[in-house]
Amino acid sequence: MNAFVRLTDITRRFASVPPLTERLAKRLTGAKASATVIHAVEGVTLQIAKGETLGLVGESGCGKSTLGRVAAGILEASMGAAELAGEAVMSAGRKRTTRIQMVFQDPFASLNPRMRVGDIIAEGPLAHGLISKADAKSDVTRWLAAVGLDASAARRFPHQFSGGQRQRVAVARALAMRPDALVCDEPVASLDVSIQAQIINLFLKLRRELDLTMLFISHDLAVVRHVSDRVAIMYLGRIVEIGPTEAIFAAPRHPYTRALLDSAPRLAADGAPDQDIRPIRGELPSPADPPPGCAFHQRCTFAQHRCIEERPLLRSMDGTQEAACHFPLGIQHER
Amino acid sequence: MSPLLQVRGLVTQFHTRDGIASAVDGVSFDVGAGEIVGLVGESGSGKSVTGYSILGLIDPPGRIAAGSIKLDGRELVGLSHRRYRAVRGRRIAMVFQDPMSTLNAVLRVSEQMQLAMQAHGKPSPDQMRQRSVEALAKVGMPDPEHRLDAYPHQLSGGMRQRVAIAIAFLNHPELVICDEPTTALDVSIQAQILVEMRALVRDARVSLIWISHDLATVSVLASRLLVMYAGRLIEQGPTAEVLRRPRHPYTQGLIDSLPSRAAPGRDLIQIPGATPSLTDLPTGCAFKARCGYATSACDTPPPETFDNGRVWRCFNPLNVNTVATGSQ
Numbered sequence: 001m002n003a004f005v006r007l008t009d010i011t012r013r014f015a016s017v018p019p020l021t022e023r024l025a026k027r028l029t030g031a032k033a034s035a036t037v038i039h040a041v042e043g044v045t046l047q048i049a050k051g052e053t054l055g056l057v058g059e060s061g062c063g064k065s066t067l068g069r070v071a072a073g074i075l076e077a078s079m080g081a082a083e084l085a086g087e088a089v090m091s092a093g094r095k096r097t098t099r100i101q102m103v104f105q106d107p108f109a110s111l112n113p114r115m116r117v118g119d120i121i122a123e124g125p126l127a128h129g130l131i132s133k134a135d136a137k138s139d140v141t142r143w144l145a146a147v148g149l150d151a152s153a154a155r156r157f158p159h160q161f162s163g164g165q166r167q168r169v170a171v172a173r174a175l176a177m178r179p180d181a182l183v184c185d186e187p188v189a190s191l192d193v194s195i196q197a198q199i200i201n202l203f204l205k206l207r208r209e210l211d212l213t214m215l216f217i218s219h220d221l222a223v224v225r226h227v228s229d230r231v232a233i234m235y236l237g238r239i240v241e242i243g244p245t246e247a248i249f250a251a252p253r254h255p256y257t258r259a260l261l262d263s264a265p266r267l268a269a270d271g272a273p274d275q276d277i278r279p280i281r282g283e284l285p286s287p288a289d290p291p292p293g294c295a296f297h298q299r300c301t302f303a304q305h306r307c308i309e310e311r312p313l314l315r316s317m318d319g320t321q322e323a324a325c326h327f328p329l330g331i332q333h334e335r
Numbered sequence: 336m337s338p339l340l341q342v343r344g345l346v347t348q349f350h351t352r353d354g355i356a357s358a359v360d361g362v363s364f365d366v367g368a369g370e371i372v373g374l375v376g377e378s379g380s381g382k383s384v385t386g387y388s389i390l391g392l393i394d395p396p397g398r399i400a401a402g403s404i405k406l407d408g409r410e411l412v413g414l415s416h417r418r419y420r421a422v423r424g425r426r427i428a429m430v431f432q433d434p435m436s437t438l439n440a441v442l443r444v445s446e447q448m449q450l451a452m453q454a455h456g457k458p459s460p461d462q463m464r465q466r467s468v469e470a471l472a473k474v475g476m477p478d479p480e481h482r483l484d485a486y487p488h489q490l491s492g493g494m495r496q497r498v499a500i501a502i503a504f505l506n507h508p509e510l511v512i513c514d515e516p517t518t519a520l521d522v523s524i525q526a527q528i529l530v531e532m533r534a535l536v537r538d539a540r541v542s543l544i545w546i547s548h549d550l551a552t553v554s555v556l557a558s559r560l561l562v563m564y565a566g567r568l569i570e571q572g573p574t575a576e577v578l579r580r581p582r583h584p585y586t587q588g589l590i591d592s593l594p595s596r597a598a599p600g601r602d603l604i605q606i607p608g609a610t611p612s613l614t615d616l617p618t619g620c621a622f623k624a625r626c627g628y629a630t631s632a633c634d635t636p637p638p639e640t641f642d643n644g645r646v647w648r649c650f651n652p653l654n655v656n657t658v659a660t661g662s663q
Contacts, residue, residue, distance in 0.1 A: 059521035060492075162609050192377040193548060197592035197605040204602060219522065222551075226594035226603070245599060263526035265551040266595055273554030273574050279526035283491055 003047030010080035012041040040066040042237040053214040055228030063237040072102040072183040101174035105186035107166030111158040118154030143172040164195035181213040236295040243321030253323035338365035345402035356613035358384040360566035371543040373557030380563040386512045391419040425455040428503035432515040434495035438487040445483035470501040493524035514546045565621035572645035580654035582647035
């Protein structure tokens with residue numbers, strides 16, 4: 001595949017420093033104070049082709065947001081390389097490109113409440129010399145129109161907008177940087193159902209019109225299925241399965257993917273209620289102390305001795321679909 | 336048979352700077368004994384305020400301006416604070432969305448459970464311990480004996496919500512109101528709690544009002560659906576019927592806008608516009624500005640139409656293939 005966004009062996013760890021009292025107590029007793037290391041992302045490699053949308057799915061704490069931030073160049077990887085069109089997104093702690101931008105989950109937190117919407121949108125392109133000051137106004141109008149907002153919105157403040165409109169502003173701000181790629185981190189999770197559909201449609205339209213490459217992060221399987229060409233499933237910092245959307249949803253190979261699909265309530269096509277959800281047992285293990293072998297083995301109904309001893313690597317299942325499992329599921333029937 | 340809970344013409348208003356907002360406006364519904372009812376709507380639709388009204392948790396600047404709430408035939412509206420406290424937590428209990436803000440952060444799980452039991456009786460320490468362990472075990476808490484000593488921050492989000500649910504069920508209430516109890520949780524934990532909840536309701540023979548914005552989640556549990564929009568109950572009926580053949584265009588819009596209803600990559604069917612402000616509602620049907628079926632009739636408030644267990648407030652109902660059922 002011709003990779004446009006290329007993440008190679010990305011690892012990101014966070015050192016969590018124990019509270020002051022604990023550090024003091026340890027110092028007084030002469031014990032060595034040790035920081036806990038959170039393994040947020042461990043050795044993730046993936047590519048996204050030009051114009052493609054990759055959905056990134058996982059539960060909270062699986063590292064999907066951290067991976068998105070590394071891809072967008074707002075967080076440096078501990079190890080590994082994030083590249084866009086062959087160039088490093090970040091080097092020496094600084095972001096090196098404006099060609100990849102990010103849309104965040106909460107449009108109430110991601111817009112500066114003291115700035116007018118027009119200034120929010122124009123700030124980036126002006127700072128990077130993408131537009132001149134004289135052009136700023138017409139540029140703002142252009143991006144507001146692209147996201148379905150009226151030009152008069154430019155003079156207003158974020159608090160004067162509803163959640164859905166604010167998310168449109170956040171998208172306009174990202175687009176004003178003329179990006180080739182967008183990282184969208186749960187962009188519809190905080191919106192009402194009827195507004196979610198509007199914003200999803202907006203993303204579909206922009207992707208068609210601007211040929212955007214997207215990393216679309218969400219915990220919502222139905223949303224991801226709808227917008228993504230390919231899907232990657234993350235569990236405890238690693239990708240456990242990746243492949244074309246329909247293949248993954250029709251025949252998941254990793255038991256965790258299967259379990260996620262079985263856990264999510266769905267309405268049938270004829271509107272029949274979902275009476276048949278099957279939960280996974282247990283909870284996500286701590287990323288500070290990942291279990292040996294396969295990180296999912298404690299919750300997996302198919303786990304065998306080998307799963308505790310040896311960590312399964314991501315391997316090809318049938319050309320396009322890859323899964324990290326010693327005992328991948330055979331042909332499954334869609335529920 | 337009279338229903339366990341009977342709400343009639345409930346109006347709950349809040350005084351705001353912009354005028355009076357009727358967060359709940361003329362809502363009527365019943366909940367039968369042992370029944371699970373799903374209360375669905377978007378933010379600002381009044382679904383949570385309906386729940387708070389039933390629990391007597393509306394404080395100034397809010398007030399119940401009209402209507403009646405009867406539990407087992409006994410009127411709750413206008414009950415004194417002291418009398419309401421005997422009902423709340425005993426006969427009606429509530430589970431909130433965010434267990435981190437509803438549990439007391441500086442009390443151990445055991446202490447919070449004891450407080451709930453002591454509010455409605457004088458159980459001995461041994462009894463309390465035994466009841467706490469049983470309640471936690473019933474909601475799928477692993478190692479409940481040990482978890483009693485934990486503080487909320489030592490538990491995961493799912494475990495915290497299990498504690499909140501266990502507390503709600505401690506005093507064997509007749510009605511439990513759950514306000515978006517799984518919204519803050521991951522899908523896998525949500526699925527666990529939904530399945531546990533179903534068993535809990537069956538075993539405890541309790542009635543449940545499950546408030547949620549998520550139709551799919553509600554459909555797992557609820558046998559009947561209530562749909563709210565801008566403070567009004569615009570549709571109710573058996574879950575499968577409402578989902579298959581919604582009467583109100585708003586319900587239809589909610590269902591159609593789900594990503595699972597469109598072919599992948601295709602545009603979703605969206606409801607245009609946004610929910611109107613409660614202090615500035617249009618006259619007549621609050622949904623008419625967003626509705627593709629609106630006619631001049633919609634400028635007057637649509638009355639409730641009753642038909643075979645279904646109720647709707649719309650002059651132009653969908654999926655009614657028989658002769659008009661006399662709404663006008």
